[in-house]
Amino acid sequence: MRTSLAASQDEVRRYNLAAVLQRLHIGGPVSRSELVALTGLNRSTVGALVTELAEQGLVVEGPGVAGTVGRPSLMVMPQPRSAIVLAFDFRVDRTVGAVVGLGGETISRVERSRQRSEFAPDLSVAQLIDMAHELLEEVPEETLWVGTGVGVPGIVNERTGVVSQAPNLGWIDVPFAQMVTDALRKEFGEVPATVTSNDADLGALAEHTRGAAVDSGNVIYISGEVGIGGGVVLGGALMTGAGGFGGEIGHMIVNPTGVECRCGSRGCWETVIGRGAVLSCIQDSKPVGDVQDVINAALAGDADVQERLAAVGRWLGIGLVNLINIFNPEVIVLGGHLGQLFSAVAEEVEEQIGHALRAPREQVRVALPALGEDSTLIGASESAFASLLSRPIEAVSESSTFVTSK
Amino acid sequence: MRTSLAASQDEVRRYNLAAVLQRLHIGGPVSRSELVALTGLNRSTVGALVTELAEQGLVVEGPGVAGTVGRPSLMVMPQPRSAIVLAFDFRVDRTVGAVVGLGGETISRVERSRQRSEFAPDLSVAQLIDMAHELLEEVPEETLWVGTGVGVPGIVNERTGVVSQAPNLGWIDVPFAQMVTDALRKEFGEVPATVTSNDADLGALAEHTRGAAVDSGNVIYISGEVGIGGGVVLGGALMTGAGGFGGEIGHMIVNPTGVECRCGSRGCWETVIGRGAVLSCIQDSKPVGDVQDVINAALAGDADVQERLAAVGRWLGIGLVNLINIFNPEVIVLGGHLGQLFSAVAEEVEEQIGHALRAPREQVRVALPALGEDSTLIGASESAFASLLSRPIEAVSESSTFVTSK
Numbered sequence: 001m002r003t004s005l006a007a008s009q010d011e012v013r014r015y016n017l018a019a020v021l022q023r024l025h026i027g028g029p030v031s032r033s034e035l036v037a038l039t040g041l042n043r044s045t046v047g048a049l050v051t052e053l054a055e056q057g058l059v060v061e062g063p064g065v066a067g068t069v070g071r072p073s074l075m076v077m078p079q080p081r082s083a084i085v086l087a088f089d090f091r092v093d094r095t096v097g098a099v100v101g102l103g104g105e106t107i108s109r110v111e112r113s114r115q116r117s118e119f120a121p122d123l124s125v126a127q128l129i130d131m132a133h134e135l136l137e138e139v140p141e142e143t144l145w146v147g148t149g150v151g152v153p154g155i156v157n158e159r160t161g162v163v164s165q166a167p168n169l170g171w172i173d174v175p176f177a178q179m180v181t182d183a184l185r186k187e188f189g190e191v192p193a194t195v196t197s198n199d200a201d202l203g204a205l206a207e208h209t210r211g212a213a214v215d216s217g218n219v220i221y222i223s224g225e226v227g228i229g230g231g232v233v234l235g236g237a238l239m240t241g242a243g244g245f246g247g248e249i250g251h252m253i254v255n256p257t258g259v260e261c262r263c264g265s266r267g268c269w270e271t272v273i274g275r276g277a278v279l280s281c282i283q284d285s286k287p288v289g290d291v292q293d294v295i296n297a298a299l300a301g302d303a304d305v306q307e308r309l310a311a312v313g314r315w316l317g318i319g320l321v322n323l324i325n326i327f328n329p330e331v332i333v334l335g336g337h338l339g340q341l342f343s344a345v346a347e348e349v350e351e352q353i354g355h356a357l358r359a360p361r362e363q364v365r366v367a368l369p370a371l372g373e374d375s376t377l378i379g380a381s382e383s384a385f386a387s388l389l390s391r392p393i394e395a396v397s398e399s400s401t402f403v404t405s406k
Numbered sequence: 407m408r409t410s411l412a413a414s415q416d417e418v419r420r421y422n423l424a425a426v427l428q429r430l431h432i433g434g435p436v437s438r439s440e441l442v443a444l445t446g447l448n449r450s451t452v453g454a455l456v457t458e459l460a461e462q463g464l465v466v467e468g469p470g471v472a473g474t475v476g477r478p479s480l481m482v483m484p485q486p487r488s489a490i491v492l493a494f495d496f497r498v499d500r501t502v503g504a505v506v507g508l509g510g511e512t513i514s515r516v517e518r519s520r521q522r523s524e525f526a527p528d529l530s531v532a533q534l535i536d537m538a539h540e541l542l543e544e545v546p547e548e549t550l551w552v553g554t555g556v557g558v559p560g561i562v563n564e565r566t567g568v569v570s571q572a573p574n575l576g577w578i579d580v581p582f583a584q585m586v587t588d589a590l591r592k593e594f595g596e597v598p599a600t601v602t603s604n605d606a607d608l609g610a611l612a613e614h615t616r617g618a619a620v621d622s623g624n625v626i627y628i629s630g631e632v633g634i635g636g637g638v639v640l641g642g643a644l645m646t647g648a649g650g651f652g653g654e655i656g657h658m659i660v661n662p663t664g665v666e667c668r669c670g671s672r673g674c675w676e677t678v679i680g681r682g683a684v685l686s687c688i689q690d691s692k693p694v695g696d697v698q699d700v701i702n703a704a705l706a707g708d709a710d711v712q713e714r715l716a717a718v719g720r721w722l723g724i725g726l727v728n729l730i731n732i733f734n735p736e737v738i739v740l741g742g743h744l745g746q747l748f749s750a751v752a753e754e755v756e757e758q759i760g761h762a763l764r765a766p767r768e769q770v771r772v773a774l775p776a777l778g779e780d781s782t783l784i785g786a787s788e789s790a791f792a793s794l795l796s797r798p799i800e801a802v803s804e805s806s807t808f809v810t811s812k
Contacts, residue, residue: 155765164765218648230732234647239640241734242624245766248731253660253724253761265727265761318659321671325654326636326732328647355659355671359561359570360651 021392029077056396057082078103083144085384089151089377092168092226097131100381108138121174125183147192147384151199151376158244161196167262168227195383202379204231207333211370216330224336228270272315281308291337295344313345317352328360339368427798435483462802463488484509489550491790495557495783498574498632503537506787514544527580531589553598553790557605557782564650567602573668574633601789608785610637613739617776622736630742634676678721687714697743701750719751723758734766745774
């Protein structure tokens, strides 16, 4: 129940500053006139807001790009190097890291593989710190470092940053966000907070914000790695469930008489469409090689591989039917190897999707990630930018976290 | 982006009137002092709001019930007979109807069975009209009739009231809300709007608002009738999906090598836990009789029935694992025959639930409906009250829909 209806002038100003900066961060350069039209604020208010953001160094004004008719108006542009975040996509077989600037530009990017012997949380943190050193080398001194975002293939309490369970890493109750912050502090002095999230949740947010599902409020992103994860956006917001653990669609049982899953259950969707399931189309023993090898073998005419791959495609379709009937989404984005798989066995998948209930089936499209392999990485950067974008002036003035050459 | 920050005095008054009436409708009688505490408004504002609602006849003030210490304060009470709705729970084998008064009191209730030969939409509407006559006989003349709510076991576009697909009734694209309104108008003259919704969605809202999940924001209600439906409340709001078709958990495929479902797919959850699956525990041929007969046979020691019923219990558990992993709910309410089934085979169900991921499993409880068999019926009445509760004064003054003795 609303108890106070009057917002103070100061609250209004902060709200509007955040709205303008968010618009610039997601949508890119825009003229003051367009900001007036977009915000419904008057010209002088927009002018004051832009000036305030410019004084903080977060935006600049300059001539717009060619192509517009008449006198080019001044464009307000986010300054990618005014504020940066560190982003990590922590996968089972490797880690991808990036420095991303305000406006979403990736300034630098590194990738490291990981062996099973390096799964322990402390070794994982050490690798991440090593990557942070390399990434921050590219960043000019005195740049504002506003956050660190990490995506992890597991069940994460996003408020506390504790990884409750990551079956494919063997982690249980690992306070990963705190471990990363502590290790970064030891190396770099005062550092901003670390946000840790489920990898597929970040993928869903990134594809919804900047990717294949920009105009859709109901989106499912499926991360296809060693395991299968899911991020579900409903009505424009991430579905979290009671404890932030929602969206574990990889552990939806579709084949109860099938093989045991790493989670302890049997016949989870992950067991029939995870990377191991695809690789085992070539050989029944320990899966090796690459998903593309399997697809190539099928394309080369190996009937046995074709048949097994088609079966994986049917399992993919069966799980998609469930998601369509359960969630009635507009877009389902197939991340990781699932996109390759879909392209190879689209016919089998589509045939299964034909069994979904007509009404939700007619509203859904299956898409590949517009952000390529970086959906989770970009989602992690967005999670790290959130505090700056919601309180731009406070985040700049309260913070003393500058990237240094230490 | 917020364009107007100042709410007019009139908007504030209407907002507060609605808030007070909603509180009375759901929570029952309350003193002015408690309203002051609950709303954060001052005493004179609360007094003016109560007076305005009393002038419309929606509430009265009177002495509170005994049991309080000191001088009993005046209680503000909703007036059940000041405004009523018609509510119908339209099931495959029967229809339940009720007149419900402001505050949620059921004033009268009737139930009619339905044969397969009476599934046609026009025959269904005729039955409903017949029941409306009987129900409204109990209502005093000049009572305000503010809406009609109908729950249907099918996929419903809740904005248009069109039943897109109801596999167990054989309906496709039936504009049921409009048909009901037209038929009511023919009988009763000017009538309020009819709201048509999925039966399980209404069950979920009712159990969340007045039932087994009052304190939980993430709730799944499973309707167990001939078919299996689902209503999902997330963060306190009903999950609808892109077109209002979300929540069809009965058509989640769990047994792809199983029998064909009425929806055209194979191995839907409905095929292994629907009423037919339970009844077939007694005989493999056409299911007849009652779910309780099956449970009684198992209790009486029929080993064959016990074994088959245990298998149904395992299927119930497998689907619940999926819902726990996908949604991370706090409460799952088992409606219809699923409650009886659960009580009979709790051990098998719990054993399966043990395979859900630990974090969401630790947060969930499985419950029986606190509203008994009337979850959907009460949800339908709430859907019909929504317009009055959101705009009480306008709804009273603009409406000329009084129950008459016609």
